[in-house]
Amino acid sequence: MNFVVPIKQVPDLVEELELNEEGTDLSRDTVKYKINEFDDQALEEALQLKAEIGGAVTVLALDGEETDKMLFTAIAKGADRGIKLMGDFAGGVAMHAAAKAMAGAIAAIPYDLILTGVQAVDDRDGQLGALLAGYLGVPQVSVVTGVRVESGKAVVRKEYSGGVMAEFEVDLPAVLGIQAAREIPRYVAVSRVRQVMKSATLEEVEVHNAAGDEGSSVRRMMKPPKGSRAQMIQGSPEEIADKVIDLLKAKGLKK
């Protein structure tokens, strides 16, 4: 079975996000990147499926900040093939254009099950999975937390609210937007990634950046309105504790 996992880097939210002077984008040179956490879940699920039923896992990503390292890390974790999509993505890329570029590259390789992160922190114009499925003309299910492959079909569990899940049977090829893998995404030591960087190679495929196809553009970015901001409690841990206890007492939650 051929598993394909599109992955991407997103700004690490642990760091302070700074805006550019025009206030239309992040100040990109100050951004620290990490793999989209849901893509990491998708990769883990693909690796688990490979271990379970056999096959090969191909990871692919648009060329950008630290893309090589991200792809090599995926290979170090167990992916068989890494493909870097080359093109003009300097000014960032909208999800519609990313999905189109990926659909073109994926159509040229064998694929049965495409697993990608259910969402990303910056997918303003829509989640990759359903866009990609649309361009490839294959079925998709998003918000998936459980995947089995039985008799050439995927049996997937999609999360609804309140802890309820719906089970679907899906003909392959298909795209799944993965919310969480069955296991915590595996860790791989930096030394192992360095080894892989020396031994493995990434394939490069030229793609077109269909910028503008998303039909919308960013007018302004801003910090959220601070109207209802919390009243901050300060002091030593002991002082803070006493103030919190006062709040509980006022609420009748502590005598």
Place this chain on the structure above:
Amino acid sequence: MSQDVYVVAEHFKGKLVEVTFELLGKGRELADARGENLIALLFGHGVKNLGAELGAADRVIVVEHPQLESFNPEAYSAALVEVVKTKRPAVTLVANSSMGMDLAASLSVGANLPLVAYAVDVKWEDGSLLATSQLYGGKLYVESQFVGAGVVVSLLAGASPADKGRTTRGLPQVEDFATPPLGGPKVRFKQLIEPEGGDVDITTQDVLVSVGRGIQSADNLPLVQALAEAVGGALASSRPIVDSKWLPRTRQVGKSGVKVKPKLYLAVGISGAPEHIEGMKDAELIIAINSDPNAPIFDYAHYGVVGDLFDIVPVLTERVKS
């Protein structure tokens, strides 16, 4: 091209879902601002009776078919794309829910329309639509403008009060739309899986101490468990804790977990991603402890503490006990 505003009504187990009324409220605003009609779309099988509850809309368009009985990403998307391609509304509003995430992007590709997701607001400005999305885990708001007409916007839960969407203008006219080919079926609904019972029901607790990524390791959970016991509450959590299998899924608060309204919600080491906020923002008293002064949780908490939970929680537990 019509100037009407369309809203995709979401229903589950024979009932309209709350977010439908939020969409209707926002849709009503958009339609009234230009003196146009608000149309609710209803897909299902034997769901026409729900049309009577969609009185905030001027009309209800119903597509019925056995394949639409339960939500199905393929069949629902096919029906939605066909209606929108035929009627060509100015705006189609979809919930950024589990179902809506399948529908909005499929509609965008299928009908070749712009899509903006995670919207907390959408309005007309100088004759054009402007959508404001909450991105980067709630840390930034992003305003989007559109090229051309006919757009799809997916709205986050809580973007607009549901009350407005419950205000009825009388019984809406319900019209049938001929069922288009629904595809495949390559996606087949099998069954609903209900959450396992037997654990504490966190929706009935007066006090919840809820723990997030800031706890760092399962080994540290007893720290917050002790606090929960001291304040006479139960332990809840954000999604990563459950995905890491440190707590059962029954403890998860948020979009795909449960929605809670306790008297006290004490959030410990939770940054407050929109998916989490959706599940706890209506708690009577929210106190948040987080080391990041810019964590979005402080925009929703009534009281906030910026600091190291490992310093504060043990002291708080001791002082509550004594």
